[in-house]
Amino acid sequence: MNPSASLKKILLTDYGAFLGWMTPVAYLGVILLQFFLGETFETILQLALVLFPLSLAGLALAFWRVQLIRRVIEEGVQMPATIVRASFFRGRGRVEVVYTYQGERLVSGNVVMKNKLTSAFQLGTPVTVMVDREKPRRAFIRELYAEE
Numbered sequence: 001m002n003p004s005a006s007l008k009k010i011l012l013t014d015y016g017a018f019l020g021w022m023t024p025v026a027y028l029g030v031i032l033l034q035f036f037l038g039e040t041f042e043t044i045l046q047l048a049l050v051l052f053p054l055s056l057a058g059l060a061l062a063f064w065r066v067q068l069i070r071r072v073i074e075e076g077v078q079m080p081a082t083i084v085r086a087s088f089f090r091g092r093g094r095v096e097v098v099y100t101y102q103g104e105r106l107v108s109g110n111v112v113m114k115n116k117l118t119s120a121f122q123l124g125t126p127v128t129v130m131v132d133r134e135k136p137r138r139a140f141i142r143e144l145y146a147e148e
Contacts, residue, residue, distance in 0.1 A: 002078065004073075005069060005145055005147070006145060006147040007066065009145050009146070009147075010066050010070070011062070012113065012115065013112050013115060013117060013118065013144050014065055014144075015092050015111040016061055016111065017065035019058070020061035020064075021059065023055055023057070023058025024056075027054065030047070031048055031051065034047060069140055073140060076131050077130070078130055078142065079100070079101060079131050079139070080099065080128060081097040081126070081129040081141075082097060082098055082099075082124060082125070083095060083125040084107065088114045091114050092114060093112055093118065094111050094112070095109065095110050095121050096109040099131070104136070106136060108129065108131075108138060110141055110144065117144055118144065127143055128141070130145075
């Protein structure tokens with residue numbers, strides 16, 4: 001039986017999902033800052049009209065990433081894997097794993113935020129991946145996104 005995906009883990013670990021939901025939060029902060037700095041209502045409204053579509057795009061990105069990861073975690077094939085690369089720069093990074101699916105050796109990577117979970121990964125660390133049945137080169141590290 002496959003695990004359930006954790007919305008919290010996805011939003012805080014996956015770089016695309018994190019960026020997507022943080023975009024409207026950051027834009028709201030900019031608008032509030034302008035309000036507290038005494039900008040006119042007209043200026044704030046113009047800024048909001050520009051930032052609103054960008055916020056929607058960010059939320060769409062977050063929604064798409066959450067749905068994709070959730071589908072693969074909950075419907076994918078569970079496989080043992082090994083970390084072959086884990087590199088981080090300025091709070092984000094990439095963790096790559098190698099696994100064998102239907103006799104083929106595959107490498108997949110997850111672009112992630114640097115946090116307690118992702119920082120623990122080192123070269124050679126054994127993990128479990130959930131492999132997308134439709135695209136076997138797409139796999140997500142179970143330990144990062146599933147409820148335990």
